[in-house]
Amino acid sequence: MAPRAAAIVGIHEHPSRRVDGLSTWQIKGESAAAALADAGLTFADVDAVYDAGETGPMAGIAVPEYLGITPRLVDTTGVGGSSYEFHAAHAMRDIAAGKAGVALLTYGSTAKSDSRSIGTGGPRPMASVAPGTNMEAAFGMPLIANYALVAQRHMHQYGTTPEQLAEIAVTTRAHAVRNPEAVAALTALGIKKNGEITIDDVLGSRTIADPLHLLECCLVSDGGGAVVIASADVVKDTAKAPVWLLGAGEAVGYPGNDRDITTSAAVLSGPPAFAEAGVRPEDVDIAMIYDSFTITVLTLLEDLGFAKKGEGGPFVEGGRLRWDRPGAPALNTDGGGLSSNHPGMRGIFLLIEAARQLRGESTSQVEGARTAVAHGNGGLLGTRHAAATVILGKD
Amino acid sequence: MTSTESKPAPQRPLPSLADPDTGAFWRATGEHRLTYQVGDDGRVVFFPRRHGGGQVRDSAGLGEIYTYTVVRQHGHPFFRAHAPYVVALVDMDEGFRVMAEVDADPDSVHIGQRVRVGWEDHEVGDERLAIPVFSPAG
Numbered sequence A: 001m002a003p004r005a006a007a008i009v010g011i012h013e014h015p016s017r018r019v020d021g022l023s024t025w026q027i028k029g030e031s032a033a034a035a036l037a038d039a040g041l042t043f044a045d046v047d048a049v050y051d052a053g054e055t056g057p058m059a060g061i062a063v064p065e066y067l068g069i070t071p072r073l074v075d076t077t078g079v080g081g082s083s084y085e086f087h088a089a090h091a092m093r094d095i096a097a098g099k100a101g102v103a104l105l106t107y108g109s110t111a112k113s114d115s116r117s118i119g120t121g122g123p124r125p126m127a128s129v130a131p132g133t134n135m136e137a138a139f140g141m142p143l144i145a146n147y148a149l150v151a152q153r154h155m156h157q158y159g160t161t162p163e164q165l166a167e168i169a170v171t172t173r174a175h176a177v178r179n180p181e182a183v184a185a186l187t188a189l190g191i192k193k194n195g196e197i198t199i200d201d202v203l204g205s206r207t208i209a210d211p212l213h214l215l216e217c218c219l220v221s222d223g224g225g226a227v228v229i230a231s232a233d234v235v236k237d238t239a240k241a242p243v244w245l246l247g248a249g250e251a252v253g254y255p256g257n258d259r260d261i262t263t264s265a266a267v268l269s270g271p272p273a274f275a276e277a278g279v280r281p282e283d284v285d286i287a288m289i290y291d292s293f294t295i296t297v298l299t300l301l302e303d304l305g306f307a308k309k310g311e312g313g314p315f316v317e318g319g320r321l322r323w324d325r326p327g328a329p330a331l332n333t334d335g336g337g338l339s340s341n342h343p344g345m346r347g348i349f350l351l352i353e354a355a356r357q358l359r360g361e362s363t364s365q366v367e368g369a370r371t372a373v374a375h376g377n378g379g380l381l382g383t384r385h386a387a388a389t390v391i392l393g394k395d
Numbered sequence B: 001m002t003s004t005e006s007k008p009a010p011q012r013p014l015p016s017l018a019d020p021d022t023g024a025f026w027r028a029t030g031e032h033r034l035t036y037q038v039g040d041d042g043r044v045v046f047f048p049r050r051h052g053g054g055q056v057r058d059s060a061g062l063g064e065i066y067t068y069t070v071v072r073q074h075g076h077p078f079f080r081a082h083a084p085y086v087v088a089l090v091d092m093d094e095g096f097r098v099m100a101e102v103d104a105d106p107d108s109v110h111i112g113q114r115v116r117v118g119w120e121d122h123e124v125g126d127e128r129l130a131i132p133v134f135s136p137a138g
Helices: A024-039 A059-067 A080-096 A143-158 A162-177 A180-188 A199-204 A266-277 A294-303 A312-319 A347-359 B023-029 B077-082
Strands: A006-013 A048-050 A073-075 A102-109 A207-209 A223-231 A243-253 A286-289 A371-379 A385-394 B035-038 B055-058 B062-071 B085-092 B097-102 B114-124 B127-136
Touching: A006 A024, A006 A080, A006 A347, A024 A059, A024 A102, A024 A223, A048 A059, A048 A080, A059 A073, A059 A102, A073 A080, A080 A102, A080 A223, A080 A243, A080 A347, A080 A371, A080 A385, A102 A347, A143 A207, A143 A294, A143 B062, A162 A180, A162 A199, A162 A294, A162 A312, A207 B062, A223 A347, A243 A266, A243 A347, A266 A294, A266 A371, A266 A385, A286 A294, A286 A347, A294 A312, A294 A371, A347 A371, A347 A385, B023 B035, B023 B055, B023 B127, B062 B097
Parallel strands: A048 A073, A048 A102, A286 A371, B097 B127
Antiparallel strands: A006 A223, A006 A243, A102 A223, A243 A385, A371 A385, B035 B055, B062 B085, B062 B114, B085 B097, B114 B127
């Protein structure tokens, strides 16, 4: 049995996918206040700040200032969408070491309002001249195409089919339809067909970068949220039942001359997380798996040990990962990035929905859910990416 | 009268020759040389970097497609006009993996296909570089 040192005690997901004039700072502030209220705590209780830096440089100073917090610990790990799983892992470690008592994670984004072309490439190349990107910027590889490289190779190497990949988008949409905030999001983002979708719908949508279709890509939305993580001492007095952080692992992956790109850094971050938690993949009720694209989920499910490498396709077939099917974990029960929200860095929502499930508050509540995994993938799955796995459990 | 005044055609974004690690690789492309690095420990290093030491060698320019995609949508004006185009990771015979465009009918491209490097020439100020563009070999 893993020691229970730190727990999620407060959560908030900003409900709007078009924030209409709010800034990223304001989304963070609103979300933080709501998550602390959810926990029965105040800003004065917060002594550790974890921030991915989406508001700009020097966030480690500017965010505590804006929120009026005097932290004794600041962590600005910024590794894209997986940042919040890294933050949860670090908060768990820091709280266990006695360096923090109440940790606050916040996120705010106006990606939709800014018309940011996250997946398909902007009108100007990236300003960065990091050596690795200087080798690639001339080739017009937008983010979606990078993930498509993995999908193409996965299909070649293991016989994975477009229908199997599409299953993932069909399943997350089925969950979104049950979540009023996700339904409102689809409408607000101008998605005409906002009910359930079929495999044929997915494969009939236009191809963005072969073999990935439009409906295999996450939304681009505004949004944000906050998570409060507290020590076992603080947990005694919080408002809601604690959602314990039981284990965590982290890793990065980058291109190599002989790397198998069908395997991500999750294969390194998963085992230590499961070992620390004393949990096996088959014990997991809720799989909150970063769904930037269908291939992301398929790859991560294999890498985390839910299916053998190459067998993710059959594993997801037949709606097996829907919330109401026994025998397999429920996938992204809030609707995921594919059908609820993706403001650019989705990791915080994986923690939030995992906590909802273990509290019994999800709109696709899995009966008797006791164990969840939140796995964030940040950056580019086909080339350089970050991975963090967090295992969560209830009392 | 804007209809007769054509804007200059959008240009492919080019790599920086000023980057201290990869600038030499791009200068070599100006002479149609595809270079790679073999480190002090005998292992192939790519992309080229000072860290890792060793020496730079010229590739024969032959390899096979490890994976690829067909880009059909892009926000940059050059790539929007250029689409659809094939981008691949190519495993070169010397043991390094390079990202590059493949100039071929998207329907004919496949994993494992043998390809040979070709060059798209550019001038940057008074310097030259070339973008590697692969074609089916033999």
